[in-house]
Amino acid sequence: MRIKRRTRTAALVSSLLAATAALAPGQGAHAAPAKPTAAQLSAASAAVQEADVAGTSWLVDERTNTLVVTVDRTVGAAGVEKIRAAAGDAADAIRIERTNGTLRPLISGGDAVYAPKWRCSAGFNVRKGATYYFVTAGHCTQGKPPYYADSGHATSIGPTTGTNFPGSDYGIVQYTNGSLPHPSAVDLHNGGSQRITAAGTPTVGQSVQRSGSTTGLHGGKVTGLNATVNYGGGQIVRGLIQTNVCAEPGDSGGALFSGSTALGLTSGGSGNCSGGGTTFFQPVVPALKAYGVNVF
Incomplete structure (x- = not known):
């Protein structure tokens, strides 16, 4: 009886491990999002300039590896959307911040x-x-x-x-x-x-x-x-x-x-x-x- 219980226990553990492995990496486990590459940051910067929205400034924040775009009070939702649309696939590399007043x-x-x-x-x-x-x-x-x-x-x-x-x-x-x-x-x-x-x-x-x-x-x-x-x-x-x-x-x-x-x-x-x-x-x-x- 003891031998049978050990066998059943071992079988149960094996099944659980197999089920866990089957969920990795896409199911049940959430991988951290990849940081933008240098190419993506460069593309995002070029896109912001091409969007040509007055009242904006931008730089790469090396601590977070993101392109920080600061917009002043003259820039509304349409201006922000224009920037994101211009960035296309590189939009995820952009972080929008607001500043008081007008640049x-x-x-x-x-x-x-x-x-x-x-x-x-x-x-x-x-x-x-x-x-x-x-x-x-x-x-x-x-x-x-x-x-x-x-x-x-x-x-x-x-x-x-x-x-x-x-x-x-x-x-x-x-x-x-x-x-x-x-x-x-x-x-x-x-x-x-x-x-x-x-x-x-x-x-x-x-x-x-x-x-x-x-x-x-x-x-x-x-x-x-x-x-x-x-x-x-x-x-x-x-x-x-x-x-x-x-x-x-x-x-x-x-x-x-x-x-x-x-x-x-x-x-x-x-x-x-x-x-x-x-x-x-x-x-x-x-x-x-x-x-x-x-x-x-």
């Missing part, structure tokens, strides 16, 4: 600098040999306007000598007024300044500060790299630094820095310094290389 270049109609039709912020003072310049946002230098140190346009700084926008967002203005000081420092808007001695590339999670002529000095963290922003009207800018540091119109071109290291130039964003927002910065190193200038 826009932060120009108005560091230290304030004035073109004939708008105000921006100086980024970093730089030099090539004995010639001095400041770098700022490229959307501030479109049309290569002259720049002035005052809103009445009485004190000339000098001419715009280079501009890159859209695609990138950097420009350069030469100091031709020898009476104006041009130290390698960032205004902290509290009576002090931060000496700048180097230029570098930020990392995600790094603590940073931003100086601008509208809102002064604010701090936060880098939340992403290599972001693309569609400001609308064909104004798409790539390779940007994304942060949670607030900014407002007129802060465009202002300095993003960490300690004595220059990191970026304010491009645009959404929100404001009352409720917060998302901001984007042109990395400064490509701008310096493009014009053959250095911080000093």
Whole structure:
């Protein structure tokens, strides 16, 4: 009898194991979804750009291996559906997030600098040999306007000598007024300044500060790299630094820095310094290389 019970028990266990094996892997067991491949992420990124929905930005979140598409308040359900439809089979690689306000270049109609039709912020003072310049946002230098140190346009700084926008967002203005000081420092808007001695590339999670002529000095963290922003009207800018540091119109071109290291130039964003927002910065190193200038 004992022998028979063992035999029946063994037969029952064998049957259960066989039944379990028959369910694997598709029945009863739920495999984790595969992460998007690099090809899928690339295809999704290209599709978002092709969809051309103004008020969007996107970057690859390497922690989750997804393409994070941020949409502002002007983008409705139809805009989101247009993006997903354009992505096709790569749509599963996309994660949609919303941001308050409207994504826009932060120009108005560091230290304030004035073109004939708008105000921006100086980024970093730089030099090539004995010639001095400041770098700022490229959307501030479109049309290569002259720049002035005052809103009445009485004190000339000098001419715009280079501009890159859209695609990138950097420009350069030469100091031709020898009476104006041009130290390698960032205004902290509290009576002090931060000496700048180097230029570098930020990392995600790094603590940073931003100086601008509208809102002064604010701090936060880098939340992403290599972001693309569609400001609308064909104004798409790539390779940007994304942060949670607030900014407002007129802060465009202002300095993003960490300690004595220059990191970026304010491009645009959404929100404001009352409720917060998302901001984007042109990395400064490509701008310096493009014009053959250095911080000093």
